[in-house]
Amino acid sequence: MRYLYLLLPGLFAANALQAQSDTAGVKQTIDKMFTAMHNSDSVSLRECFSSNAVFQTIDEHKGGTSVKNVSVERFSSVIAGTPKGDLEERITYGPVQIDDRLASVWTPYRFYHQGKFHHCGVNSFQLVKQGKEWKIQYIIDTRRKDKCVEDGAAAPAQ
Numbered sequence: 044m045r046y047l048y049l050l051l052p053g054l055f056a057a058n059a060l061q062a063q064s065d066t067a068g069v070k071q072t073i074d075k076m077f078t079a080m081h082n083s084d085s086v087s088l089r090e091c092f093s094s095n096a097v098f099q100t101i102d103e104h105k106g107g108t109s110v111k112n113v114s115v116e117r118f119s120s121v122i123a124g125t126p127k128g129d130l131e132e133r134i135t136y137g138p139v140q141i142d143d144r145l146a147s148v149w150t151p152y153r154f155y156h157q158g159k160f161h162h163c164g165v166n167s168f169q170l171v172k173q174g175k176e177w178k179i180q181y182i183i184d185t186r187r188k189d190k191c192v193e194d195g196a197a198a199p200a201q
């Protein structure tokens with residue numbers, strides 16, 4: 044029993060370190076995606092996604108709301124055709140929730156094209172840990188021109 048009291052704190056510490064490591068890995072993948080987007084680097088961009096990733100955007104229009112699908116290949120080709128530095132998405136991390144090999148992240152953002160504000164919204168990421176790397180499996184986002192989170196502001200409480 045005495046050894047159990049010595050062992051338990053070590054197990055809790057190891058678990059906490061793994062959680063911190065996973066959170067950092069999730070954020071690293073998301074940051075890599077936005078850096079690749081900013082640098083018009085379609086190769087690095089594709090490395091962030093799983094082979095069967097889904098990319099969607101919620102579209103508001105006069106007829107109502109629809110969800111548009113965009114393939115990762117199409118997204119990558121658009122990024123590759125954009126001059127380096129033209130696109131910048133400034134995100135604020137909300138809570139990173141992880142269970143085993145699944146992570147969920149909510150990131151309010153402001154999008155800039157050629158240095159000028161273009162739109163804002165929220166990204167919802169689902170990532171899967173494949174081997175030792177986190178890969179983006181699913182992104183869905185909203186897009187609007189108003190009611191934006193300011194750059195660097197804390198994400199809204201959930």
